[in-house]
Amino acid sequence: MFTKILIANRGEIACRVAATAxxxxxxxxxxxxxADARAKHVAACDESVRLGxxxxxxxxxxxxxxxxxxxxTGAQAIHPGYGFLSENAGFAQACAQAGLVFIxxxxxxxxxxxxxxxxxxxxxxxxxPLVPGYHGEEQESGLLHSQADRIGYPVLLKASAGGGGKGMRVVERSEDFDAALASCKREAIASFGDxxxxxxxxxxxxxxxEIQVFADGHGHCVYLFERDCSVQRRHQKVLEEAPAPGMSEERRAAMGEAAVAAARAVGYVGAGTVEFIANQDGSFYFMEMNTRLQVEHPVTEMITGLDLVEWQLRVAAGQALPLKQEQLRIHGHAIEARIYAENPEKGFLPAIGTLTRMRSAAAVEFRLGQSAPGDPAHxxxxxxVREGDAISPFYDPMIAKLIVWGPDRDAALRNMQRALAQYQVVGLATNIAFLQRLVAGQAFSTAALDTGLIERHRDTLFPPPSSPDTETLALAIAAILQQEHAQAERSDPWSQRNGWRLNTRLLRTLRFEHDAGDTTVQLDYAGDGQHWSLLTNGQTHALQLHAADGDTLIISLDGRTLRADVLREGEWLHVFDAHGQHSLRHVDPLAHAGHSEAEGGRLTAPMPGKIVALLVQKGASVAHGTPLLIMEAMKMEHTIAAPADGVVEDLLYAVGDQVAEGAQLLEFKAA
Structure with missing residues (x-):
């Protein structure tokens, strides 16, 4: 076995490999x-080297x-993780030429x-089995278009060297093919150089x-069962689970044997994933093989009790596979949710910023290498990343992978719902609320799975913003009262929480802004610092504060006891209760008098990136929604569209220019 390895990656996979090592x-x-000098993966390793x-x-x-x-540093081997150089044959060959083992x-x-x-x-x-298609080397656009017409629409354009959803486009009609091909090729060259x-x-x-396969250098190859990765957006996985719901033993064996045949066909050694597209009738077709450890490998570890990174290290060191096919067993069910810094309501636009708060459910330590998982609340x-770290524009905006296990799928679903509700992130947009809706939705909960699930259920997964309920308002107000009391000067009776007034009671108006608009609440002080009345939506509610410990509040609302964490950041209050996160902005009318954030005639960059295409010319008259330019950020293309009917008065950047977040991209005059 090796005594020292170098991990040629960053983020959670580097931390994951370091844990097993x-x-x-x-x-x-x-x-x-x-950008990563103080990153978590650097702290997780014994020593570190700056790259650039x-x-x-x-x-x-x-x-x-x-x-x-x-x-x-005297490392004997290099673990590439996933992404970056993990599937670069030249890098693997260079490692061997340098006397290093490529894991x-x-x-x-x-x-x-x-x-x-x-x-x-x-x-x-x-x-x-293969999906019908064109896989040839001839890449002339006319030929590709004719092949698509021959195959019949809809067709999928896919970067030959690609992965992770980059360089993929679904084309529904022949007349849309050329534009989709151009976009696909731009993204493919930017992401893969091909x-x-x-x-x-x-x-x-x-x-x-997909089927997890493992092979050693002694001629042995096994499959460690399957993962269902059907729930996707932009061809990128959102939820993964193992085993696949509804999988019969016969179909599992057929797919597993096909995956092993695929691995043997290329003389495979190590961990790999053979991905299949499967019809609802049980037929399946080969899509691709990922020659590395997958992002979603933890669900396989959870149902087998095996440490796949340990297997990687042992096989790379020349050892045989620890188990034979007949010794492998499935135990229970596991689900993984990818928590991203992104805004699902804005087309999953990646977000950057500092994680001013990151808390989660107490994780039960996964006993790597055990024969079978055994904790039903796993x-x-x-x-x-850690609380206080920043999500930068340079890399994938993943915050964490949340993985749960249960003795069956229903138990795993309940554990996932509870764990998501307990995950707290403040400082940037995340997909946590979206994941909660997705997991609780009828389609996923009943295992009615396919790759179009998110788009098909868009109305329920992307509901219009709703006003905060009375419980959320009460918790936010209790947090305001508690902070005001803690900060009040002892000599100032007007700032005390009891709201004491001479010969009268204090009636106070509080206004909150939120995604659905704004809400006004009347707060009537009882005068004892413990009881209040809330008047909202024409109804009166009794509020009592029982206890406060840091950010945690215990209140009574109309006789019902509620417990929640409320984090205050300036004017913003982030309420974390049993249902998830709610963010409200407490508006001080004096502080905001005369202030306006309205800004017209500007179209700005949503995040740092590069201009890859200008779709209009200066002076062009355009209709609302017309695509104006395309930016590339975080290896994804983002289209900037006209906010209204109007005229493009000036283009401020050229193709290839780098732009900062918030930079004005063009001058636009609404009609």
Missing amino acids: RRLGIATVAVYSD PAPARESYLCAEKIIAAALA GPPASAIEAMGSKAAAKALMEQAAV DRVLVEKYLTRPRHI VRIDAG
């Missing part, structure tokens, strides 16, 4: 960019710097599966089911 007594070396500036191409994608760091498959296997087109040709030879694409028939209501959190 520590358990096995293996020293670890972290690498970091300037924040952009990945100058740090985490610099193979020669990483290999030099490994040699300088992954041989370069030949990566190369064979790295081109989706070439991989499909290999799978055809291995008798693995703009080749393949064209496939887009199946309606398919499921995305919660695991894999995070690469």
